[in-house]
Amino acid sequence: MLCVGDTTFLDYGSIKVKREGYGPTGNGGNGLILHSALAVDAELGQPIGLLWQKLWNRESKPKPALDETLEQKKQRQEIARKAARQRPFKEKESYRWVEALAKIEKKVAVSTRVIHIFDREGDITEVFDCARQLQHTGVLVRAAHDRSLDAESERLWQKLESQSVSFEQEINLPETATRKARPATLAVRFCPVQLRTPYRFDNREPLKVHAIYATEIDYPEGETPVSWMLITTEVVADVQTAATILRWYSYRWRVEEYHKIFKSGCQVERYRLAAEGMKPLLGFLSVIAIELLQLTYLHRTQLTASALEILNPTQLQILKVKSPKLPKLLTVSWAVEAVAYLGGYLEHRRKTPIGIQVLWRGWLKLHDLCEGWQLARET
Secondary structure (H helix, E strand, O other): EEEEEEEEEEEEEOOOOOOOOOOOOOOOOOOOEEEEEEEEOOOOOEEEEEEEEEEOOOOOOOOOOOOHHHHHHHHHHHHHHHHHHHHHHHHOHHHHHHHHHHHHHHHHHOOOOOOEEOOHHHHHHHHHHHHHHOOOEEEEEOOOOEEEEOOOOOOHHHHHHHHOOOEEEEEEEOOOOOOOEEEEEEEEEEEEEEEOOOOOOOOOOOOEEEEEEEEEOOOOOOOOOOOOEEEEEOOOHHHHHHHHHHHHHOEEEEEEHHHHHHHHHHOOOOOOHHHHHHHHHHHHHHHHHHHHHHHHHHHHHHOOHHHHOOOHHHHHHHHHHHHOOOOOEHHHHHHHHHHHHHHHOHHHHHHOOOHHHHHHHHHHHHHHHHHHHHHHOOO
C-alpha cells in the first residue's frame, strides 16, 4: 500500500480577534498546520482513506524592542538560529515525516508493506534512517539535496547523470498552480547509491538506497520540463520496477488534491470557531474530504462499477428515493450525479463538469438525510 504525505497551512488571518491556539501571523498565515498521510492503492492510484493526520500551530515569537538596531536584529536572529539547530529532532516540525512512518507501521497489519511517498520537503536523513529500522516500511522521496555519496565527494546528480538512459516512459502530469495537465515523456536513468550519513547520527553506516533520475524530453515550447530525482528504499533492479516507482510517485498529487478539496470544497477556512472547537470540526471535515476524493477518482476511472463501491446501503436507498428516474444499473456514474443533484447540480448543465463544491453540498446533505433516516427508524 502507498501512503502519500504532505503538509498544508490553514489560513485564519482574517480573524479579527486573536484566538489562542491558532498560532502567530507569518508564513502560512494566522492559522493551523495540518499534515495528512493518505492511503492509495498501489495498482490503480485509487484513494483508500486517511492513515494519519497531525494538527498543530506555531508558538508566537517575542516581539523585538521598538528601538532595536540592525546590528541587534542580526544578533537576535543568529541566536535564534543557533537555538533552533540545537533543539532535539523530536521537537522540530520536520519530525512529522518520521513520526508518520513510525505511527503508521503500528496501525497496519504486519502482512502489509507501506511505501511512504514524499515531495522534496521530506528529503531528510532521519526519514531514511527511520525506514531502515522498520520492518514493513519503505520510502520514496523526491530529492532536494545533492547529497554526498562517498569519501571522494561524488554527488547524487553527478552519479545519475553519468548513467546511460535505460528507457523512456510517458506519464500524465496533473494540473498544478503553475502548469496545466498534460502528457510528458521522460528519459529515465537509475542505479543503486549509498548516501553518506551525517555526523549527528550514532549509526554512520551509509544509507543503501536506489535513485531514479527522470527528465522530460520533447516538452512543449514555453513549458518548464519535468526533472525528478527520486530516492527509494525499494530495490530497483530492472526497467519494470523503475517504471512502477515513477508511476507511484505520480500518485503523490492525490494528497494535494485532498487538501484542495478540504479547503475549496469543504471550505474549512471559512469557519470561525475557537481553536479547541475547530479541531473536532476539522476531524469531521477530513472524513468528508476523503470521501469526496474517493468519489472523484472512481467517477474518473470506474464509471460502470457498482454504486455500492462508494455508497453504503442506507445512502443507496435514500438516493433511489430522491431520484425521479432510475437506470437499470446503479453505477458509480449514476451515484455521483445523484449526489451532485442533491447539491444543486442542474439537469440542463449535464455537459458541464461536476464541480467539487456541488459534490460537497450534495454529500453533506446526503449525510443529513442518512441521519434523519436512522432517527426515524429508531422511533
